Amino acid sequence: MSYPYQNPDLPLMERVDDLISRFTLAEKIELMCQYQTNIPRLGVNKYKHGTEGAHGVAWLGEATVFPQNTGLACTWNPELLQKIGSVIGDEARVYYQRDPAINGLTIWAPTVDMERDPRWGRTEEAYGEDPHLTGALTTGLVKGLQGDHPFYYKAVATLKHFYGNNNEADRGSASVSIDPRNKREYYLKAFEPAFRDGRAGSMMTAYNGINGTPCNFNHEVKTIVKGEWGMDGFVVGDAGDVLGTVMDHHYVDSYAEAVAGSIKAGIDSITDDQPISQQALRDALEQGLLTEADLDSALRNTFRVRFRLGEFDPEDRNPYGHVPESKLCAPEHAALALEAARESVVLLKNDSLLPLGKDAASVAVIGPLADEAFTDWYSGTPPYRVTPLQGVTEKMNGRPVQFTTGLDRIRLRSAATGKYVAIAAGESGGAALVADCENAEQAEVFERNDWGWGQITLRALSSGKFVTESESGRLEAMADEARGWFVKEAFGFETQEDGSVRMKSWEGKPVSVGVQGYMNIDTDREEATGGDGEEATKVDANAIVDAGAVVSAGTNTSNEKAVAYAADGFIVEVVQSGVQLAVEAAKNADTAIVFVGNSPFINGKETTDRPDITLPPAQQALIQAVKAANPRMVVAIVGGYPFAVNWEQEHVPSIMFTSHAGQELGHALADVLFGDYNPAGRLNMTWYKSVDQLPDIMDYDIIKGKRTYQYFDGEVLYPFGHGLSYTTFEYGGLSLSRAEIGKDDTVAVSVNIRNAGKLDGDEVVQLYVRAEASRVPRPLKTLKGFKRIHLAAGESKTVTLELKASELAFWDVTRERYCVETGYYTIMVGPSSGHIAAAATLRVEGETVPPRSLREPVKAVNYDDYDGVFIDECREGGESIRTTQYSGCGWIAFRDVEFGAGASEFEARVSGHLKGGEIVITLDLPDGEAAGTCRVLPTGGRQAWTTVTAQVTGASGRRSVYLHLKGEVQISRFRIS
Numbered sequence: 001m002s003y004p005y006q007n008p009d010l011p012l013m014e015r016v017d018d019l020i021s022r023f024t025l026a027e028k029i030e031l032m033c034q035y036q037t038n039i040p041r042l043g044v045n046k047y048k049h050g051t052e053g054a055h056g057v058a059w060l061g062e063a064t065v066f067p068q069n070t071g072l073a074c075t076w077n078p079e080l081l082q083k084i085g086s087v088i089g090d091e092a093r094v095y096y097q098r099d100p101a102i103n104g105l106t107i108w109a110p111t112v113d114m115e116r117d118p119r120w121g122r123t124e125e126a127y128g129e130d131p132h133l134t135g136a137l138t139t140g141l142v143k144g145l146q147g148d149h150p151f152y153y154k155a156v157a158t159l160k161h162f163y164g165n166n167n168e169a170d171r172g173s174a175s176v177s178i179d180p181r182n183k184r185e186y187y188l189k190a191f192e193p194a195f196r197d198g199r200a201g202s203m204m205t206a207y208n209g210i211n212g213t214p215c216n217f218n219h220e221v222k223t224i225v226k227g228e229w230g231m232d233g234f235v236v237g238d239a240g241d242v243l244g245t246v247m248d249h250h251y252v253d254s255y256a257e258a259v260a261g262s263i264k265a266g267i268d269s270i271t272d273d274q275p276i277s278q279q280a281l282r283d284a285l286e287q288g289l290l291t292e293a294d295l296d297s298a299l300r301n302t303f304r305v306r307f308r309l310g311e312f313d314p315e316d317r318n319p320y321g322h323v324p325e326s327k328l329c330a331p332e333h334a335a336l337a338l339e340a341a342r343e344s345v346v347l348l349k350n351d352s353l354l355p356l357g358k359d360a361a362s363v364a365v366i367g368p369l370a371d372e373a374f375t376d377w378y379s380g381t382p383p384y385r386v387t388p389l390q391g392v393t394e395k396m397n398g399r400p401v402q403f404t405t406g407l408d409r410i411r412l413r414s415a416a417t418g419k420y421v422a423i424a425a426g427e428s429g430g431a432a433l434v435a436d437c438e439n440a441e442q443a444e445v446f447e448r449n450d451w452g453w454g455q456i457t458l459r460a461l462s463s464g465k466f467v468t469e470s471e472s473g474r475l476e477a478m479a480d481e482a483r484g485w486f487v488k489e490a491f492g493f494e495t496q497e498d499g500s501v502r503m504k505s506w507e508g509k510p511v512s513v514g515v516q517g518y519m520n521i522d523t524d525r526e527e528a529t530g531g532d533g534e535e536a537t538k539v540d541a542n543a544i545v546d547a548g549a550v551v552s553a554g555t556n557t558s559n560e561k562a563v564a565y566a567a568d569g570f571i572v573e574v575v576q577s578g579v580q581l582a583v584e585a586a587k588n589a590d591t592a593i594v595f596v597g598n599s600p601f602i603n604g605k606e607t608t609d610r611p612d613i614t615l616p617p618a619q620q621a622l623i624q625a626v627k628a629a630n631p632r633m634v635v636a637i638v639g640g641y642p643f644a645v646n647w648e649q650e651h652v653p654s655i656m657f658t659s660h661a662g663q664e665l666g667h668a669l670a671d672v673l674f675g676d677y678n679p680a681g682r683l684n685m686t687w688y689k690s691v692d693q694l695p696d697i698m699d700y701d702i703i704k705g706k707r708t709y710q711y712f713d714g715e716v717l718y719p720f721g722h723g724l725s726y727t728t729f730e731y732g733g734l735s736l737s738r739a740e741i742g743k744d745d746t747v748a749v750s751v752n753i754r755n756a757g758k759l760d761g762d763e764v765v766q767l768y769v770r771a772e773a774s775r776v777p778r779p780l781k782t783l784k785g786f787k788r789i790h791l792a793a794g795e796s797k798t799v800t801l802e803l804k805a806s807e808l809a810f811w812d813v814t815r816e817r818y819c820v821e822t823g824y825y826t827i828m829v830g831p832s833s834g835h836i837a838a839a840a841t842l843r844v845e846g847e848t849v850p851p852r853s854l855r856e857p858v859k860a861v862n863y864d865d866y867d868g869v870f871i872d873e874c875r876e877g878g879e880s881i882r883t884t885q886y887s888g889c890g891w892i893a894f895r896d897v898e899f900g901a902g903a904s905e906f907e908a909r910v911s912g913h914l915k916g917g918e919i920v921i922t923l924d925l926p927d928g929e930a931a932g933t934c935r936v937l938p939t940g941g942r943q944a945w946t947t948v949t950a951q952v953t954g955a956s957g958r959r960s961v962y963l964h965l966k967g968e969v970q971i972s973r974f975r976i977s
Contacts, residue, residue, distance in 0.1 A: 006043070008313045012151075015312070016304050019044075020296050028295045029281045032263075033274045034236070036302070038101075046101035047306060049202075049236055049269050050158070053107040053145075054125060054378040055084075055662065057091045060103055063380035064091060064333040064663070068600075068640055069111060071344040071659025073127040073684035074723070076764045077788050078140030080340060085144025087333050089154035093323035105155045105309050106202055106236075107145060110138040112190050113165045113206075116707045117697050118685055119610045121168040124376060124600060124640025124659065128684025129708040129720065131186055132783045135193035142198035147320060153201060153308045154320040159194055161206035161238060162215060162225070163187050167697050168609045172241070172248040175209030176700045177870035180862060181776070184811035184818070186702055188220075192229055201233035201305050205267065207241050207248075211861075212873030212880075214249045216241050221266030234268035234301035243272045243280075255280035260289035268298040329383045334663070341661040341668030343762075346681035347724040348645075351653040353632060355675025355726055356591060362400035364589035365389050366582045366626060368407055368449050368619070369597050369638045373665045376600035376640070377485070382663035388595050388636065391666030395674045402589055406582040406622045408574050409461065411443045414513050415500035415569035420444075421519065423462060423477060431476040433467060435570075436517035444477075445575055451602045452616030454492045457482045467491070469505055473521040483601045490602050493572075500569030512568045522568070579625045586630035593673065594626050597639035600660055604641060613644045613691055620647065627651055636669060642687040642718075649717060657681075678726045680762035680788065682832065687718035703777055704866075709833045710779035719834030721766050721783070727757030727793065731837035734829055740843040743805050743820040750800045751829045751838055755791035764788045765799045768828040768836070769808060774821055775849045775896070776810060776864065781833060784808075803827070805844055812849055813862035820846035851898035851958060854976040857909075860963075863892040867926070869965060874972040875943045876909070882942075882970040891926055894961045899976075902956035907949045908974035912936040917967020921952060921976075923959045931955060936969045945972070952976055 004010055005019035022042055023031065030037040038046045052058035055066040066072065066084050075081075088107065095103040111125040112134060127134040138159070147154035164176045164187055178187060194200045203225060206215040213219075216237045225231045245251045245258040252258050259270060259280045270277045284290040310318030327333070347354070356363070365371075365388065373385035393401050412421040414435040420443030424434040437443045446458040446467070458467040460477035468479040469488040482489035491511070492504035503511035505521045514520040586592040596619040604610040614620070615637075624647065627633050634654040637643060638661075648655055656679070661668055671677035686709050688694060693714055695705040706712050709720035730753070737748035753763055767785035771778040785801035805820050812819035822845055830837040852858075860881040861871055868890025874880040883890045906921055916938040922928040934950035955961075955976060965971065 003042075006312065008317055012304065012307060013300075016300050016307060019303060020299050023299070025285075025292055028292070028299060029278050031299055031302070032270055032281055032295060033277050034269060034271045035274060043312075045311070047311070048102055048104040049106045049302070050108050050271065051092055051095070051104050051106065052378050053088045053092060053109045054111065056380040057088060057095060058378050058380040060095045061381060062329055062383045064329055064337055065375065065380050065382040066337050066340050067344045067661035068124045068376060068659040069126055070124050070128065070640055070684060071661055072340060073133065073137055074346050074659070074681040075340065075343040075788070076133070076682045076786055077343055078136045080343060081137050081140035082144035083336055084340060085141040085157075086147070086154070087144075087336060089145045089147060089320075090323050090327045091329075091333070092155045093320060094325055094328045097323065105153070106158055106305065107155050108158045108160060108204065109145075110141050110157065110159065111161070112138050112159050112194065113161055113163070114187055114190050115166060115685060116700070116702050117166055117694060118613055118642045118688065119691070119694070119697055120166045121604045121609045122606050123604070123685075125378065129686060130684070130710075130783050131189035133684060133786070134190040136786075138190075139193045139198040142194045142200045146199070146201060149319055151308060152310050152318045152320055153305070156201040156233065156305055156309065157194070157198070158202035158204050158236060159191060159200050160204035162191060162203055162218075162221065163206060164210050164215075164700060165206035165208055166700070167208075168607050169697070172207045172244050174698070175212050175872075176698065178210060178700050179871060180813050180816070181811045182701055182703060188224065191225070195225065195229040195231050200231070201308070203231065203233070203235050204238055205235065205241065207238055207244065209249060209251075211871040214241070214245050214251050216245060216262040216267050217251065217265045219265055226266060233305050234298070235266050236269040237262060237267050237271050239271045241272075242267065242270050243276060254283070256283035256287055256289055260284040263290060263294050263298055268301040337662055338664040338667055341658070341664045342671055342677045344658055344661060344681050345668060345672045345679045346657045346683055346722070347672070347679040348655040348657055348718055348722070349649060349652070350724055350726075353591075353634065353653040354673065356673055357675055358395075360396065360399065360674070361590040362402070362588070363392060363396060364402045364585040364592040364630070365392050365595070366404055366406050366585060366592060367595035367622065368405050370403065370405065370595040373663070374600050374660045375662075376660060377606060379662070385663055386666035388638070388666045388669050391668075391670030392593065392673065394667075395670045400589070402585040404581045404585050405447065405578060406594070407578040408448050409445050409576040409578070410448050411440060411445060411573040411575055413443075413571040413573060415498065415571050416513065419517065421570075423460060431463070431465065431478040433475040433477065433519040434517045435513045435519060440573070450616060450618040451490070451599060452618065453603050453611045455490045455602045456493050457489050457602075458491065469521055473523050475511065475519040475521070482599060487601045496569050498569065501572050502569055510568050579622055582622055583625050583629040586626045586633070589630065591632045591634065592626050592630045593634045593636060594623055595636045595638055596623065597637050598641065600640055609697060610641060613642060613688065615643055615645060623648060623652070634673065636673075638665070642683075642685050644688060644690055644717060646689055646717060675726065678759050678761035680723065680725055680764060682721050682723040682764045683718055684720070686712065686716050686720045687722075689715065689717045710782050713780065716834070719832050721764070721832035722834060723764070723832070725757075725761045725763070727755055727759040727761045729763045729791070729831065730754045730756045731829060733798075734838035734840050736827065736840050736842055740845065741805050743844065743846040746802055746804045747842060748800050749785070749803055749827055749829065750798055752796060752798050753789065753791065754796040755793055758793050760790070760792045762788055762790050763831065765801070766830060766832065767801045767803065768830075768833060769803070770826045770828070771808065771821065772824045772826060774810065774823070778810065781828060783833070805846065808844060813864070814849060814852050816862065819849060820844060822846045822848055851896045852894060854894065854897055854961065854974075855903070857973045857975045858894070859973050860892060860971045864895040865893040867891050872942070872970060874945070876945055876972065878972060880911075880970050880972040881965065882968075883965050889964065889966045891962050891964045893926070897959050897961050899955045899957060899959060903976045904952055904955070905949060906932050906934055906952050906974065906976050907947065908934065909945055909972045910936050910939075910948050911942055911945050911970040912939040913942050913968035913970065914938055914940070915968045917965065917969040919948075919950075919969060919971065920964040920966065921950075922962045922964065923954060925960075926962050926964075928962070936967070938968075942970060
């Protein structure tokens with residue numbers, strides 16, 4: 001017997017509805033989570049939503065590994081991203097064919113979050129600080145991943161994380177304040193193209209809240225993503241966030257309320273503990289919080305995608321129905337990985353030192369990242385890895401290459417017993433650290449890597465293994481890498497008063513010498529804390545023993561509240577100085593190349609924001625020592641983040657940057673260093689000079705906070721879009737197809753680019769715009785187009801970029817819609833946001849924003865300016881404004897209000913929480929004379945709303961209005977009539 005849903009010739013939704021109608025309620029509940037159950041009687045197989053694939057298929061086995069997303073963004077090449085997406089789709093299909101119940105085709109990528117702060121721990125995962133660049137690149141990846149068939153998907157892209165997700169501290173419980181202009185012009189703009197143009201089939205919500213509402217409860221999932229943008233796929237919650245609505249956000253009191261609120265807000269698949277979630281679904285149905293129709297709606301969305309993946313159709317109808325096994329890690333995929341790694345390299349500075357050329361006499365390869373090709377948490381398992389050392393050695397083809405990590409080699413000795421640490425039998429065989437060795441020559445020698453900010457790794461030279469914490473808490477040299485969700489290979493070293501070093505585990509537990517001298521984590525001893533509960537000051541220092549004298553190196557900061565355990569101390573003896581070895585290597589080489597950067601698992605990762613944007617102090621010292629030894633020096637930064645390399649920019653001849661670029665990292669860097677590839681990568685983020693140039697990481701207002709190149713008006717280290725070449729490009733002949741356009745028109749912007757140098761190369765032509773006059777603050781410049789082109793030496797090409805007038809719009813809060821203002825706009829073209837080579841003026845005949853009227857209720861969130869407030873929810877509907885926790889007072893401003901002959905009454909919907917307060921109205925200036933005062937009595941809670949009124953005087957003509965909130969006042973809407 002066949003059913004309508006099994007007929008591939010019927011309309012899609014007719015098939016989907018037929019299948020959903022045949023599920024029992026119990027079956028529907030079991031299909032609402034990530035791991036969808038099988039329904040044998042209907043021929044429905046098990047299916048898992050969510051295969052990691054950020055820059056290659058991950059966690060399933062060997063797969064092609066491309067550069068990290070932040071590196072892919074530096075290619076500025078959407079066409080390349082589309083090819084990469086296609087490879088990810090092909091390799092995901094191979095794994096799906098092997099086990100369709102576990103290896104799903106809904107790929108959790110790309111990460112679209114806006115990176116307005118470079119300290120974010122997950123900067124490596126996303127595409128930068130600009131919504132236009134991010135939108136274009138992620139749309140390319142989505143198109144490649146999903147394929148170009150009008151019906152069938154190769155795989156399905158799950159965009160993440162919707163939205164305002166750019167901090168790790170308290171990410172599961174914090175709510176970020178984002179006003180309508182920031183929301184519409186910045187945060188949402190990055191997601192929109194992948195839905196409108198890329199037709200992305202899935203999306204994941206974020207852990208955080210937006211304006212007081214957890215993202216899995218955010219009504220914009222339905223109203224904007226599924227409504228305005230026309231998404232026709234499904235939405236998934238992030239792992240644990242639905243139940244986290246109770247545990248972390250404390251937003252609702254029961255799991256039943258959590259699953260009900262999430263599903264009604266637009267979540268179609270729950271990524272949480274399945275037994276708990278399924279019981280919560282049953283409870284929600286029983287309590288009337290959900291109906292079976294709600295489940296039907298969600299399941300239509302998930303199964304609509306499964307149908308389009310071809311699961312219910314004959315294989316021969318689906319062009320992606322069988323991908324050959326040979327496509328997994330295919331040679332052409334490796335070639336594409338090399339192409340991507342090359343294109344992502346950014347030449348930050350070059351004083352004629354690079355390229356080295358094929359006749360380089362000798363090279364010193366130095367640094368802790370010189371012989372590493374790191375993967376990250378969301379990387380796949382590469383079939384091979386080429387390190388920078390390997391790449392450079394190949395290029396030198398037998399000519400001298402000296403290598404040193406520049407890291408100290410040390411011995412450890414118990415401060416209490418004087419015995420050295422050696423390797424003895426342990427849980428993993430001969431790997432345990434035991435302090436029982438009398439002879440220094442028989443002690444284990446460790447390579448110490450100081451990653452800065454109290455994070456140190458130790459690698460045993462005898463085995464090459466990293467010291468880590470075993471399951472029993474014993475220290476053993478048994479880890480191949482320092483990596484993991486919890487990085488147990490990272491230790492804290494703190495100098496004590498006697499000069500010895502106190503070691504701490506990854507979670508702050510002291511390391512002690514136990515029975516028979518074994519080094520253990522003291523799990524019973526809590527971390528020392530101050531009297532106010534704050535963690536005692538951490539000291540990143542190393543005690544060094546030289547000729548029997550104890551010498552303290554680094555910062556030795558005492559803390560009276562810290563508890564010292566002298567018996568747990570260790571003496572650190574430096575066997576070989578890493579800096580000294582590096583200096584000797586540099587002196588004996590024609591050119592020194594120092595590879596520095598970050599570990600993807602230390603001092604910046606998921607759950608951990610970066611403490612600073614500088615390189616680790618030890619790496620800075622290494623660079624400076626090598627520069628003093630050999631002025632012919634290149635610094636190659638391999639990292640997932642921007643770095644404040646101010647000294648290096650001033651003193652080092654050549655500097656380049658690449659992300660952790662996957663399996664072909666070493667070949668790509670060597671190709672650029674020796675001139676076999678002319679670099680053309682461009683920065684996807686502003687590189688600031690210091691964290692002092694950044695607001696608080698929780699400040700999400702890029703306009704008032706002057707974040708990103710769009711609004712930042714200070715001096716930066718490297719501007720957004722920056723990147724150099726080994727050749728020179730000249731710009732000229734900028735022209736506009738029209739000097740004046742209407743708000744619905746398009747103008748063609750053309751510029752001539754000439755390669756005036758002697759080498760072939762790529763140039764990235766960037767188009768920026770600026771509104772010369774506006775009702776509201778507008779960006780200093782904002783990217784609206786770009787194109788990566790290749791030019792042979794001496795070749796010229798005319799590049800034309802189209803600019804729609806609609807792209808010049810801002811979000812008009814007075815009318816809650818986009819508005820293209822009448823006026824003049826400067827059209828700018830150049831190689832970066834900091835280097836505009838040519839400009840022209842465009843006249844746009846658009847709209848003039850009319851004056852505000854406050855006679856009808858106005859949403860408080862639609863302010864023009866503010867101070868000392870943030871946005872919260874209003875469970876009556878919409879959002880509200882209240883003062884920050886610490887200020888107790890603040891104001892919101894409404895400009896250009898037309899009162900006409902006059903207005904005399906203020907009315908507002910407010911809550912007074914437990915203490916109440918008042919609203920003071922002033923005109924024209926924040927500190928102007930009060931035009932009215934409205935007392936707000938306590939209402940018993942933040943969501944206990946009431947209406948208040950007050951008399952207003954002097955409100956006539958065109959004025960600005962300031963509402964001053966004092967005390968525990970919260971306002972959702974108001975009017976003055």
